[in-house]
Amino acid sequence: MRITPLAELERRIQSLQGQMGHADLDAVLMVQNADLFYFTGSIQQGALYVPAAGEPLYMVRKDYTRARMECGLKEVVPFRSPKDIPGILADFSRQMPKKIGFELDVLPVAIFQRLQKVFGDAETSDASHLIRTVRAVKSDYEIEIMKDAALMVDRVCQRAKEVIRVGMTDLELAAELEFAARKLGHQGITRMRGFNSELFFGHIFSGADSAAPAFLDAPLGGIGVNPSIGQGASYKRIEPNQPIIVDFAGAFDGYLVDQTRVFCIDGLPEELVRAYDDMVAVEMRLKELARPGAVWGELYDACCAYAAELGHKEHFMGAPGAQVSFIGHGIGVEIDEYPFIARGFKDQVLEEKMTFAFEPKVVYPGLGAVGVENTFWVAPEGLKHLTFTSEELVVL
């Protein structure tokens, strides 16, 4: 169990302060769990106030003693409610900000309205792009944790080979793999930033169920155990000659990796085997192109064009009519971080030590889905694997 080192927190705060300088903000106030973990090392009921320069203040209602144990920042201050903020700023000889940024992509309106009152007539703006920009580039410390999460998903895949059998339900397989992951220290909760985005370990399903579209912004969806979940494993039974998808998020010490492998019993129809190999080829194409400086949207366009060239225009990244407009997604504390290897991102480029999952997949309704997914970090010379399980189609 890691406690985030103070040097990490300081680097992250300074990086945000750099972004705030460009955006002309006097302060940013953060309250969301993932952001609090990233910038303070400790998720508590509280608010982190980051001024344009100088020490941040972590104001904590519950539980203050735990914040003090987990958070190395100098100023961890008890408070009872946002109304206390002006008094605390005064105590620390800080001026009230004239322009302040909030996490408007995740902050509920009712909470925002209460916070706005606290800051009187300060101009408010959306700091979420700045926060996400900072969080996209990882440190060596973060990459090391993600390697631990990658070890976890590899062992989950080894376990899948042991437990998959004809006649078990997709849910039973999911339960076995979740159990294996938890015993390895999987943290349970898999965070997504997007409103309404929910994920439970990942997507484990087989045959036609793997081709069922769902609400989640993902190439595959699945039926789920009931309509209130509407994604993931269902009660379908595993049969021979069908793809069995193990799309699993490792989650360790606050960090995630995402990996997909395909299993089957007694082989797959030739069409799916060829499609699987083609998806591995799309991943190879990405590896040829992805370097620091590569434009997110251009990587997306090039990989889509290559998939089309291989004959997968209609079924690439979703069933016809339900295709998503991305192939890769940044990952770290949340599973939907920057960068997006997605349509339309013409200005943003890969930077060294960004981490993202890339998941070329094809979907044939009624038959099933195949594809591969790995999590990478961007090195000066190109992509480096975080997830490392063999990419061979697993025939049991």
Added chain:
Amino acid sequence: MRITPLAELERRIQSLQGQMGHADLDAVLMVQNADLFYFTGSIQQGALYVPAAGEPLYMVRKDYTRARMECGLKEVVPFRSPKDIPGILADFSRQMPKKIGFELDVLPVAIFQRLQKVFGDAETSDASHLIRTVRAVKSDYEIEIMKDAALMVDRVCQRAKEVIRVGMTDLELAAELEFAARKLGHQGITRMRGFNSELFFGHIFSGADSAAPAFLDAPLGGIGVNPSIGQGASYKRIEPNQPIIVDFAGAFDGYLVDQTRVFCIDGLPEELVRAYDDMVAVEMRLKELARPGAVWGELYDACCAYAAELGHKEHFMGAPGAQVSFIGHGIGVEIDEYPFIARGFKDQVLEEKMTFAFEPKVVYPGLGAVGVENTFWVAPEGLKHLTFTSEELVVL
């Protein structure tokens, strides 16, 4: 796997329209997963438009075909983005609303701002209280599902008796019970409405760890596997003569129940045994008092007073300094629904078929926590148990 019957959806919509009448709203637009499940039976990327009178419109982007399969409402309409809403309203000969309500307690600011633009100069207001009021009173259909969820947590408790042993970690015990629940069809995701509120199955921990406070608004917290989780099971090993808490949320077909039982190996210190019995006595006092018409805050005050009378003022509902101001919480699709058996609710009363969990607990830092929790529904003559596992302290 249940599909919500149309008659259920119609009753729920009519109940909301009744509330809207009191609040003088022309329409409510809902987009949050739990509300969409409750009012449409199907969680999709979309928006449910409920006019003050007449048929609601469920506008769905992804996945439309699944919405059609799961949602019995007459008007399920494909759409691409909120910008399409005025056109769709015109197609259905509906006037644009002059006053419209949104889920401002959960809706992120950035999404709200986009929706506001769509509705031009319509007055906007917070419909969350209306929605939560409707959802608080359950139908027989909903209560039946919650009984299934109660069966699940009972079996989880039986499993706990089989697997608890000296030397296993709290996390290993949690993993075993989660595995058992998943094989019984636990849906995995446990929804909470509160911003930043997260829960993974429940809280399973032992000894001093059960007394560690955490960020979650709950009497017990736990250490968790790492500071990014900060609650629930950790790597502490189970020892004799310590309380082992199994606070577990059953989750089946979209509905939750919440139950806590205490286990131990070779008995507990007499102080904790007496405290446990006292918490069962507080639950008995609640049962004597809780009837349709009882005021939420008065039930809270009476039970607190009784706990204090039994000598538990300082340690009731949290470690000293970390006490929460509620003993019970409504439960259904989310685990933090109305009613709240909590301080300060002077006007709201229990109604027939409300469902809530009641969890009197005491916390002794360094020693551990004990208490009991059950989920009830409000019958005309008083509370009826949904969760039903024996309330005897389990000595293994």
